[in-house]
Amino acid sequence: MPTSAADFELYRQMQRIRRFEETVLEAFPRGEFYGTTHTYVGQEANAVGVLSGIADGDVVVSNHRCHGHFLAYGGSMDALAAELMGRQTGVCGGRSGSQHIQWKDFYANGILGGTLPLAVGMALSEKRAGLGRVVIAFLGDGTLGEGITYESLNMAALWGLPVAFILEDNRYAQTTPLRLNLAGEMAGRFTAFGIPLVEADTTDVLEIQAIGEKAISHVRSGAGPFATILHTYRFAPHSKGDDTRDPAEVAHYRERDPLPLQGRRLDEATRRDVEKIVETEVEEAFRRAAGAPPADPSRLTEPLSGYA
Amino acid sequence: MPTSAADFELYRQMQRIRRFEETVLEAFPRGEFYGTTHTYVGQEANAVGVLSGIADGDVVVSNHRCHGHFLAYGGSMDALAAELMGRQTGVCGGRSGSQHIQWKDFYANGILGGTLPLAVGMALSEKRAGLGRVVIAFLGDGTLGEGITYESLNMAALWGLPVAFILEDNRYAQTTPLRLNLAGEMAGRFTAFGIPLVEADTTDVLEIQAIGEKAISHVRSGAGPFATILHTYRFAPHSKGDDTRDPAEVAHYRERDPLPLQGRRLDEATRRDVEKIVETEVEEAFRRAAGAPPADPSRLTEPLSGYA
Amino acid sequence: MTTVLDELRQSLHGCMQESEQVIFLGEDVLDPYGGAFKAARGLSTAYPARVITTPVSEAGIVGIGVGMALRGLRPVVEIMFGDFLTLAADQLINHAAKLRWMSNDQVQVPLVVRTPMGGRRGYGPTHSQTLEKHFLGVPGLRVVAVCDLDDPGGLLRSAIMEDDDPVLFVEHKLLYPAAVQSLHDLGEFDGHRSGTRYPVYSIRVVGAPNPVLTLAAYGHMTDLARKALLRLAYEHEIFGELVIFTQLSPVDPAPLLESVSRTRRLLTVEEASVAAGWGAELVAIAAERFGPDLRAGRVGARQMPVPAAGPLEEAVLPGVEDILRAALNLGVATSSR
């Protein structure tokens, strides 16, 4: 059976994220980056599956672990690499670094949960605008600790807003396993507010794509917010060297790696092609970033548009 | 049938609160008070019913609507009247006013929800102390809007702490009816965190007493937090003149006034006696407060115990 | 008589009428209540689709305002008491104030957060504070305070309609019932306005000789400072100039320095305790500029929470007498005619 264009594209997107993140992790110890980063290795199927269903003008609200969301959204890999390397050509000219990417209708921030009321406010705007646009808001399991999460869920539901909450449960917040963070049931955190949801424990991008489509069509139809709980796993450390998880556990989840799972749907030659194309793309992105001019202090602007 | 001592006492406690609050509301327009107040008229059965089950050393965490909780806790009516009137003999020497009463193991504050993590922290202390003491934390329906409420519920449940949450749903937050504030179901706000609960729509102090006993014995047994949702109604304005509710609705709920309900369990003569005793007590309390010296600026202390 | 509250309310109506982009949200803001201090009265009746009453979620509603602003609306969020701004501090400091700059100026956040501040109503320690000092000096956040002079409604309109950055708009509770004073009709005072969007006013006693003292104040304190200005003139023959700021942060140094360059004496007046407050910034600006040619003082509350009881509150909050005493302590020589 020949590879379908859809399968090809899903695999390519995931591979782009995977190789981008792996390159970041390799390059960090060599001092090519500055600051910190949180990579998406292992969770690629979530961003790629869900965001394959968005339309132009839809809003994506991301968090500290934003590279995968950004690339799946359609953000420029060159600009992302340049941002991480503090270049003038970075997504935000080097101001934002890894965690605060903003481009078109994509918004990330490093304060856990703080982005969620923004997502609700944007959904309110879009509902008023009536153009059928929706907001996709990603959050992690640990972010269920923040009170603002619940303020946001309540108002999203109360006002019937077009926002899909995508909870990526990778079973840890930094080093803390779910059971030390979360009382009761995850699903209840949404149903308590009357928000319908789908929960899935899968790394299959096709399944996740179907779930994402359900979520997006629900919110786009005007039926109010929707939640998806995607149980997943990250293969790499929380940020850089800080992995305290049992290696056997990591290995166990590695068996469910979303990439080979989707890769098997491509014929062997095509898969190799994809990998080669992506390899070149990632190498080029980092090479171009490395060659780009460093962020230029003379371009710093005042944070307010004027005194008076 | 002769009046039981228990029925007598419950009625007396409710009557004390009722007449205290009515006196406050009468006296306010005459300028005898300063600032603001939130009265408990209509909700008396909750505080009296629930707090009749506490033991010495148990902690009560209250909110802006604290007079009823305070009197039912055993707080001095004289000192409360004096506090409202800004006297040196007030519960907090006139510093706290109506909303921030502190005495023995009773703590109130005017920031909605902000008291709940304090309640959880106190429950954590009490669990460590191992003396079998518990924390009773009151909150209103509107306080389900605050994120900190959920942070508190999560940690109380996660750590199995001896705290009973008493949600008094009087169907309004200030002027805003529940339906404009709350998405989904109230009970879900607790069950999402694995907190068991009892929900009741009653003004019968005996029923509430039974529910309170259940809650307190649950938390005292070490089985972790417990919640009660008491649907109720306030007969007076939110604070002073600010009542925007339909008078017919108020009248409707007045039919379920907890006082006559319990009053009917007393024989007529006893009931009259109670009312007379309470009348005198309340009058005396306000008279003594009026005669007490005003809060004395020379007794103001520094808020920190020293520079170094 | 038009009160400050009337003007603010009319301004809100005007902005809603002027632009569909203006959305008003807050707790208990619907008619007939119209918000705890009634600034929104009539608004939900006139614009039912654009006035939203919210759950009791201060952080959430400020964040929702930020989100709306990012998408091109001009939201106005009312926080019922300024004391609750602490709950929205993260949204103001880490989101609203940073987003524009952090995005390399790709987006903007034209948000206004309005809130009443201040004491002397007996509301006690959590409902009487002057907390704006904790929001000064945040890069990207403008703090504006209304006073009873000139054009309170215009000031609010500037923040809502003309400012593309987030504004924390502070309204002292005692100003609501105060009559708006026209600059051209200040009775015992001459008034002068400078600046444009968020003006600075300067006030002197009519016919007074050159001032020898600069008083700086904002909000409700301008009223106490005016009273002090009169008493200094009549009782002590000390003639001062009162410089009134409407933009508290960032501080525009020019009008301050202009006045102090003439008087070389600066007394700041604020309702919060002076520690690390607005006055400290003004004094520091003046001290940096005029170095060994400045006398400076600050007047504010005692370093305590605001108590509930009347006599305590009065003892803690700064009054006209405190201003007088501090002014006399500055060692001001009687003005020479």
Added chain:
Amino acid sequence: MTTVLDELRQSLHGCMQESEQVIFLGEDVLDPYGGAFKAARGLSTAYPARVITTPVSEAGIVGIGVGMALRGLRPVVEIMFGDFLTLAADQLINHAAKLRWMSNDQVQVPLVVRTPMGGRRGYGPTHSQTLEKHFLGVPGLRVVAVCDLDDPGGLLRSAIMEDDDPVLFVEHKLLYPAAVQSLHDLGEFDGHRSGTRYPVYSIRVVGAPNPVLTLAAYGHMTDLARKALLRLAYEHEIFGELVIFTQLSPVDPAPLLESVSRTRRLLTVEEASVAAGWGAELVAIAAERFGPDLRAGRVGARQMPVPAAGPLEEAVLPGVEDILRAALNLGVATSSR
């Protein structure tokens, strides 16, 4: 070599050992991780029942600390990055700081909230800030900042074991790996300590003549200020005295005024932008006292968020050169031997 981190960690161990009342809580604080900056490493192994890892709930855990403190424990709450204090602002300002006073001194709140602050790690706008300025001047809240001098562990111990009021304890990230400097062994400097619980240090270049300039700093900035002190001495023959504060709020004016009474020149150095910051308070205190006999200046970051990229961050945060330039701008005459 003992680092500041070592000392803080040992101090935590010491306090836990000293008293059963001490409870430690924060996000990701269990071994083997021991907190994002490792201050708690080993603690949960040694005291498993008294070290609590918490959900990601900054407001909640500070409030829980307040509750525990009210009931007689001595909780220490770690906030992973100081940038997240904004989320706990209400608990600090409206609860922790007020409860003792508001209750008419019936209760007390011996709580310590520890947090790393500051930049130069490239963490970007929400993980590099110096936000303590927004918590200065809160009646009832003490703000303390560690530096690399003398006894960092003792400072923390004072806050935990000896202070019955809430303390916000600030630790600049760059101090963690810094070697602790003994006051008696400062190489090119002589050091002197005054005060007791939260000391003030003063530092001069060994053998220098009487200082003509007071530098005031805290935290990591003391390191940059020391470097500036040396360069001023060697390159410009300007001899200064560096006064280092560990208690930022309330400011104890005495040691500041003592130094400035001799130098009549004050330069404050802080990592945040100076607007309405710590330096403003110091300059204001000095200006109030010395009036027409003071030259003052402030050094701090540019009034911008802290950018992520190295060259931008370096351009925004204050450096030794900035201190030198400001000192020279103060118009300090070469010291006379």
